[in-house]
Amino acid sequence: MENKPTSMAPIEYSTLDLEPKHQFEAISQAVAPICELKKPHSVGNGFRAKYSAFDLDGIDIIDWESEKTNSERSNELVRKSDFDNWAIWLVRSGYFCNEYDDLSVKANTNSLMLVSYAEPWKSYWQGRGFVSVGLSREKFSWMATSLDxxxxxxxxxxxxxxxRTFISTLVSETHRISEDQKQTLSRSFSNLLAASLEPTADNLYNATPALNATRLTIAREFIRKNLGQPELNVDYICRSLGVSRRTLYNTFDGHGGVAKYIKTARLQACYKALSDHADLRFVSTVAYQYGFTNMSLFSRQFKELYGFSPKExxxxxASNHVAPNSSSPTLLEHLCKSTSCSGSQAYDAAH
Incomplete structure (x- = not known):
């Protein structure tokens, strides 16, 4: 029997386990080596905060949820601290403001802000959640100039x-990451970050697996949400996602092509609905819902995939009909199975 790699559990922390009067002090001590938290008066006695932390081979990923707060990394803290890493903040909701001297930068929801802990700053956080991706100076010394x-x-x-999609997917798939996969994912993220900051031909070539896998993740999610659109095709996807036909074709190269992927995804959705004994809709109703307008063609394609008709x-x-395992690989799985791609494909993916 094949032994599957054991996933690594993230470190979880929550102030909700404490009495309200001790919550702010507890989270303040937890982040004290990095910054000083300042509790807004409007928060009240308690301070709800929690995080999930995960080390990805030199990249610290922390998924935060907290009350609004202000924080400061003072000159004194910078001098006495040996923590001089960079961080990318992904704002999930609300906004972040970072200030130093007369410079103020604001990152709104879904924005990415890069900050250095080698310099002082003040930040103002208004929202519910954000992700901090810590970049160690030792690991990322090769791109220190671009980061600074x-x-x-x-x-x-x-x-x-x-x-942004790569970071969000890493957070959502943290519980599935094994020790054996950490290095591959860390390298993929590093290459994608380098290409984002400085899109040279070499950086784009090195980032090809990450670019392709992330493009595929975005396209698959878009297709899943639009299976009921009869006009769902290559042109519709390209217009909606703002990518070229060549980029989209390259994205699905090795996955049977775009049209086949859409057809299979629709058939999978129909199978799931039809095999649900609580779903009493007609076969034709389910087929139309997921974009099939020709019932004869739908029945033939369904039987080719599953070996039995939609009516069956x-x-x-409620019987023992079991569909073949046709789930698509996740971003994590796709990256860890990826092989080298051509530099031209990497360049296409960036344009």
């Missing part, structure tokens, strides 16, 4: 959306 130049800025560029699936929903 981007300090206290909201990241912007053709690859920013892909970087519907009539015997």
């Amino acid at each position: 130049e981007a300090n206290r800025s909201v990241l912007n560029g053709p690859l920013t959306g892909l970087l 699936a519907h009539d015997h929903a």
